[in-house]
Amino acid sequence: MISFPRTALADELARALQGKASFSDAHNGMFLAAPRRTGKTTFLRGDLLPALERAGVVPVYVDLWADVARDPGVLIAEAIGRALQPHLGRVAKLAKGAGLEKLSLAGWLQVDTSKIGKLDGLTLVDALRALHETAEKPVALVIDEAQHALTSEAGENAMTALKSARDQLNRPGEVNLMLVMSGSDRDKLLRLVNSSGAPFYGSQIQRMPLLDxxxxxxxxxxxxxxxxxxxxxxxxxxxxxxxxxxxxxxxxxxxxxxxxxxxxxxxxxxxxxxxxxxxxxxxxxxxxxxSDYLGLKPLEQAVLWRMLELGPRFRPYDAEALKFYQFQTGKAASAAKVQNALESLRQRMPALVWKSARGEYAVEDAAMHRWFEARKTANNWPPRSLQSDLAFGGDAAGSD
Ligand SMILES: Nc1ncnc2c1ncn2[C@@H]1O[C@H](COP(=O)(O)OP(=O)(O)O)[C@@H](O)[C@H]1O
Ligand SMILES: [Mg+2]
CATH class of the missing domain: 1.10.8 (Helicase, Ruva Protein; domain 3)
Structure with a gap:
């Protein structure tokens, strides 16, 4: 396997994260978006984590896609727990040596020596603080496919906890917790930063540089x-x-x-x-x-079409949308039917539709937007199956 090292870029980002680059807001959190399979994970793990280590930072990496069925908060906590392990051993030894059941570390965390290494009862904030104080180094938490946190309430809570950890651990001129979030889809990542209720409101999404x-x-x-x-x-x-x-x-x-x-x-x-x-x-x-599109039922096609057309402005059940579905399928669509269509688009393997915990929908793979736009420009939308070209006046798209 040939891998091209991207050391200079990694060092530059590591500097920015530590607040050492002028005109950068990266110490408040770095949000990086680039399409799927362009090398984000490879870069984060292979280049950025080592660069952070070289800079004297403890890196913690977690991929929220590694196990999409699990609570993102738990995945993050486990990653911190793993990073904490080697340091806790030292603390545990100290505590046992002193004959104490509990040891107060710098006055913030009651480490129960019988539970050491487990994160029971520790919040994400506590755990990050524990890691920072036991390692005696700044910590960088790198969350890959971070948009997945938005698909559950537990994930949203984890993001809010991370923001609070950042605010508690960092002081002007002293960055103790760095956050890096990557994602394959800028629009989804945007939901972390662009509404006043969003956990990282006000931060900017940057494009992760492509290999060049x-x-x-x-x-x-x-x-x-x-x-x-x-x-x-x-x-x-x-x-x-x-x-x-x-x-x-x-x-x-x-x-x-x-x-x-x-x-x-x-x-x-x-x-x-x-x-x-x-x-x-x-x-x-x-x-x-x-072929994915053509394999869908007519209402599913219409819903996906609307989603491609409107992007972040897509509202599945508003009057305009229902009218659109009816126009495309020739049948009235109830909200319940639309919901079924959305669910089946979401349950497919691979999924075509993404849903946030707040009930916002988006296409799963942003590449579909580019495909849609290109076909529209070429006056070649919607795709039509060969069969429907051959059918004379029948229900071209099949029945549901
Ligand atoms: N720097 C690189 N040099 C060579 N191949 C790479 C590099 N980065 C990524 N790749 C290749 O591209 C594939 C996809 O990269 P990955 O990091 O998983 O992308 P992403 O996380 O953006 O989806 C990897 O499995 C690897 O084969
Ligand atoms: Mg990846």
């Missing part, structure tokens, strides 16, 4: 080293191909492996074959979304 020319140069050098016959590699062309793959390194690397394989039957330059492979990938992605 530096990554392509790195790959170009590797190719030239392994296949001197292919030098010089056309890096511009390779970069265009990478963008064609939606800047998703995995698909790009797979295609590269294929075109460079001794078994590949390409005649011209491999860079051109990469451009072709990128186009093919786009066609495949679009075909997948089209």
């Amino acid at each position: 020319q530096a990554f392509i140069d790195f790959i170009g050098e590797l190719v030239e080293k392994q296949r001197p016959d292919l030098a010089p590699v056309d890096r511009d062309c390779l970069h265009k191909a990478f963008e064609g793959f939606g800047s998703r390194p995995q698909f790009f690397m797979e295609a590269l492996g294929q075109v460079l394989s001794p078994l590949a039957s390409i005649s011209g330059r491999f860079e051109l074959a990469m451009l072709e492979a990128a186009l093919q990938r786009q066609r495949d992605d679009e075909a997948q979304m089209e």
Whole structure:
């Protein structure tokens, strides 16, 4: 597995998080969005966590998608608990040595030595404080796919607790708790920061930089080293191909492996074959979304269409929406039926629709918005099945 290190970017973000960069608000929380599979998790784990450690910070990483069935608050608490473990051992020893059942650490936390290492009874705020004080270092909590916290009340509460921990632990000029939240969808992440009731109201969402020319140069050098016959590699062309793959390194690397394989039957330059492979990938992605869409019942299609059309302004049951569904399906849609349609869009594997604990809906994969917009621009919306083209005057989209 080839991994391109992004050390400079990681060090820069680590500095900003510590409040060491001017004109940055990162010490109040850093919110990073970039599409799926563009390398967020790889960067956070492989580059940012080590950079934080180098800077003398204790990093705690948790991925809220690792187990979507579990309470995000518990997942976060467990991650903090794991980071706390090595430090608590030392505290426990001290406490036992002193013959105390309970030891008051710096006067804030009653550590029950019989329960040491467990987070029972500790709030997230306590746990973070415990970690900070026992490690005697600032703590950075990195939450991957943080938007998932918004899908349950427990998750929302966890976010509110984190904000409160940040406010309690940090002082002007002294950052003891850094928060990094990443997500695949800017619109969903926005719900953490953009309404006055949102836990991190006022913070900005930043775009997590995509892998860029530096990554392509790195790959170009590797190719030239392994296949001197292919030098010089056309890096511009390779970069265009990478963008064609939606800047998703995995698909790009797979295609590269294929075109460079001794078994590949390409005649011209491999860079051109990469451009072709990128186009093919786009066609495949679009075909997948089209077949997902066409496989839906008429009301589900209409609901998804409305959601794609309105984005954050989507309201599933308002009069306008109901009129729209009726117009598209030719049948009156009751709120109950719409709710069923939304539920089935949410329960599909993979899910097409996302729902927050407050009853807000959004498409699960933001790539669908780009697909929708492109088709609209090309006057090619909605997708129509081949079958409906052949049916004469029948119920084109099938029945529900
Ligand atoms: N810096 C990198 N160098 C090489 N390949 C990478 C890099 N970052 C990501 N990848 C590849 O892309 C895949 C998806 O990356 P991931 O970090 O899981 O994306 P995300 O979290 O944005 O969905 C990884 O499994 C890996 O194969
Ligand atoms: Mg990820």
